[in-house]
Amino acid sequence: MAGMSLPDFLSDRRNPASTESFLRRSLEAVFDIGRHILAKSRGEKIIEYKEIALFLGREKVIPLELSQKLIPIAGYRNRLVHFYHEISDKELYEIIKKDLGDIEDFVKAIERFLRVYRRNTHKVRG
Numbered sequence: 001m002a003g004m005s006l007p008d009f010l011s012d013r014r015n016p017a018s019t020e021s022f023l024r025r026s027l028e029a030v031f032d033i034g035r036h037i038l039a040k041s042r043g044e045k046i047i048e049y050k051e052i053a054l055f056l057g058r059e060k061v062i063p064l065e066l067s068q069k070l071i072p073i074a075g076y077r078n079r080l081v082h083f084y085h086e087i088s089d090k091e092l093y094e095i096i097k098k099d100l101g102d103i104e105d106f107v108k109a110i111e112r113f114l115r116v117y118r119r120n121t122h123k124v125r126g
Contacts, residue, residue: 002096009093016089019096020080027077030070030106037061037110041117049074062109069102 001009001019009015034052038044042059046052050071057067076095079087 002100006090006093010089016092019092020084020087023092023095024077024080026103027073027080030103031074031077033110034061034070037113049077061113062106066102066105066109070106073099073102 001015004015009019031049031052034056035046038046038052038055038059038061041061042055044055044059046055053067053070053074056062056070057064062070
């Protein structure tokens with residue numbers, strides 16, 4: 001949907017609705033992955049999404065710059081869940097046009113972290 005023009009995106013009411021759902025689910029996955037990694041690798045029991053973002057950077061799981069980008073994203077996820085009626089279709093469109101790269105950067109950072117973590121874990125056991 002990010003490849004659509006704004007008029008095409010808005011021409012079908014299913015586009016914003018499915019975008020909102022997929023975006024919310026993607027953001028929840030980002031923070032669930034972060035929470036799990038912090039719990040398993042650092043023993044941190046963090047529930048709040050903004051704290052997860054902060055700790056991921058502080059613990060060098062992801063770059064600090066990315067961690068700082070995730071903090072407002074955590075707030076946006078909360079808007080999607082609790083204040084969905086305040087989010088416009090145009091706002092959703094702008095987010096998928098401009099900000100999906102942050103989720104892609106997160107995935108790449110987690111992949112790097114897991115490679116190093118596995119390598120270090122195998123050294124300790126082996």
